[in-house]
Amino acid sequence: MSTDSRRDAAAPTPLPDDLSTEAALLRLTAECGPGKSISPMDAAQALITEAEWQRALPVVRRVAVRMAQEGRLLIYRKGKPIDPAELRGVYRIGAPRDE
Secondary structure, three states: OOHHHHHHHHOOOOOOOHHHHHHHHHHHHHHHOOOOOEOHHHHHHHHOOHHHHHHHHHHHHHHHHHHHHOOOOEEEEOOEEEOHHHOOOOOEEEOOOOO
16 A cells, blocks of 8 residues: 555544535524524534534534524524524524514
8 A cells, every 4th residue: 555545544524614514504404493402513413524523513503603694594502592603602503583
């Protein structure tokens, strides 16, 4: 085995781009249904290999915050929607509620 093929085999999976992350968030929140939410881990695991999903969490967070600021998603903390600018710690992601 050459050095190049060993390096390729050990190379980490590329991080998901914003567009694929956005599509995954919309699909997963729609699948979970109204009034329900997903964890960022669910989205990360849908985007990248099982062994490396934690690397996708910053991408999921960044895209979820942007989408929440645009009104396309809700971010929950302790079961209540929060202002995405105030996101700290553990959170969940859900589809906007029908008013």
